[in-house]
Amino acid sequence: MADTYLTLQAASQGWYREKMSKFLAFAIPVTSAEQARQHIAEYQKKYHDARHVCWAYMIGASRTEFQSNDNGEPSGTAGRPILGQINSFQLTNIVIIVVRYFGGIKLGTSGLIAAYKEAAREAIIGANIIELHEQTQIEVTFPYISMNSVMKTIKDSGSDIMEQIFDNSCYMKLSIRSDHADILQKKLSDIDGTTIHNP
Known part of the structure; x- marks a missing residue:
């Protein structure tokens, strides 16, 4: 069903090391692309001394709003592998940020892809998926x-x-499961003097 989705209960961290390079991964639940970008900006500021701060996010139950960024790594070696892990766990409403501290030894394209993928995976498997x-x-x-009638209907x-x-x-202002919204709107509409406004 498109109205159910998997996300993280709380923020989680992962860690990966490859040929002296350290990869710190942070998986954070979010509700919008704007919120994801705020977290990215925070981590870029916090880890300003790192060589790269790469990221990917996925938003919405339909999983159609997403973006990734290599932040100076060779194209497709960082953001895409991070996004790939979000996809392989079927997650959404999540941003994963991977901070790389360069250790002096180049990893090559396949090495980078593997490292970013593994760091993102470590952050996800450390989390509680709900x-x-x-x-x-x-x-x-x-x-x-x-x-009284309105309150009883809302409670039920x-x-x-x-x-x-x-x-x-x-x-x-109410928040309800999307697949139950029509029923609630109809029941509220049947109560005298009640008007529904969709924001």
Whole structure:
């Protein structure tokens, strides 16, 4: 099913050494390409003394948004092998950053590919992989008098309340599994005075 996906429960690290070169790998769960790029910028700053800070990320349950970067390594020897490991574990909503400290001995194209691949793999296998459901956000407004009905419907649906404002006219922003969103929207619409707004 396209609305379930695999990602990491928490950030993880891996380490690999080849001919005096050290490869430090960091696998981090993210929810957007923007968040992935923020992490990349942080690590580039933190490891500014390293020869290369290479990376790849994959975003979305459909796994169609991705990017990789060799950061000065020969084309296709770093970013692509990192992305290859993300693919081989079927992961998404993840960024993997591999920091290389050059040890003075050149590894050659095949050596680099193997090293970046292994470092990325080490970071992944050190992590806890979890299955999540793609989420849809729903915004709903309703009169205060309908509060009990709305709250019961939300509770029964298993959705999470992201924001809420209670006044004469009440507002809620909900997050729910995408495959359950239509049912929740219909049930909420059936409650008097309730209006659904899709953000």
